[in-house]
Amino acid sequence: MTENSKLIQGRTGAWEIVMGLEIHAQVASKAKLFSGAAVGFGAGPNEQVSLIDAGFPGMLPTLNKYCVEQAVKSGLGLRAQINLKSQFDRKNYFYPDLPTGYQISQLYHPIVGEGVVEVEAEDGSFFNVGIERLHLEQDAGKLIHDLSPTESYVDLNRAGTALMEIVSRPDIRSPEEAVAYVKKIRTILIYLGTCDGDMEKGNLRADVNVSVCRAGNYDKFKETGDFSFLGTRCEIKNVNSFRFISQAIQYEARRQIEILEDGGSITQETRLFDAVKGETRSMRSKEEAQDYRYFPDPDLLPLVLEQAWIDEIKASLPELPDDKRRRxxxxxxxxxxxxxxxxxxxxxxxxxEAAAKGRDAKLVSNWVTNEVSARLAADSKDFSDNPLPAAHVAQLVELIETNVISSKIAKEVFDHVWNGEGSPAEVVEKHGLKQVTDTGAIEKAVDEIIAANPDKAAAVAEKPQAIGWFVGQVMKATGGKANPAAVNDILKTKLGL
Structure with a gap:
């Protein structure tokens, strides 16, 4: 990503975008954060609600240890500080989908502190995004407005579901960087198994804080830490796709620049992204922390962790994306x-890795990232739903390596294999697709084509690249089965090259 992509040219000069993101990741847990109610997608309205989730008087929350473990694991994956002592607070506000009148969260003492994530940009370069904190909190319920023209309904299935809110520093400078950052966080969490990352189901979504400032002001902010160099930020809530994140940022940055260049000022507020219109719209003025009247939850003791338990979790971590890439x-x-x-x-x-054992890794990589990925995308599947065994890709590459088939024939073989006709070896045998390596048969085809085209053969001496025409004719005559290397060698000998 070039520096210029971080600048937007306005009527009165260049502007910079500055962003921090709050990613809400649903903990991959079968039970909620403070109750034993089930967590699952697709249940009927209010089928997964305990008395605690419904805010019944006298019901006391009990912290789910598994969710705590998942938060610690995520913090370690983000190379962040794990706080041995943290605390739950009540965030007080009234809304129909919050029956208790408050949300249990962590404002002052989160379970995970500062960290850093290395993100790969589109051009292959890397940039760092600072993690300010990761805290646990419970989700609210859901309002349903489309069942009646005059009434709204409340579904509390999500109420109490455990969320990890990952708050970044304002280190993100363009829509492309924002998307790359969210993808990296999502990948890390999936590797760790702490969140399934399913954005369509709302299991991972982002609040995007966007501000703009004059070119050069961001560097001044980094030098001094003075936030006055940055513009007033607006928060775009609950953006749940990579495409929408990019579109929302582009629209919001332009909106703010136009206001400032017209002599106006930016109002700090919460906004929503309208995916149909491709624009953000005001939701409510931005509340400050004191409006929520945060205070420590009296029903929950401070959370105290032992370093030995943290070390045990750390030792159990899987290989993470950065380590796997280097390996x-x-x-x-x-x-x-x-x-x-x-x-x-x-x-x-x-x-x-399953397909590359003992094979040409580069060739396997090409087949996996090109042909297999393309077929899965066409069928709207991902690799977790891949119907093609890795052993079939390994066998296909082996057939190419041992010159049983050519790379061109391999694509035909792959088509048959993908359509369920058997393994690559079985398809080659069934359809007679073995590569012709008999030099006598190839030489016979070469002689016939040269004899039938004496003028073209004579022209090759002056224009050696014309040999490509002969290669094509020989391959056509042999049904594409001739060994390309043998064809080239024989043609060069016969044509005196």
């Missing part, structure tokens, strides 16, 4: 780009 580059000799594409999805990385 793929050193162990398999892949480029940074190829390794980055493979590790972007854990299932894709695992699939590659």
């Amino acid at each position: 793929f580059m050193s162990e398999y000799g892949l480029s940074q780009y190829d390794a980055g594409v493979l590790i972007s999805e854990q299932a894709k990385a695992d699939y590659f």
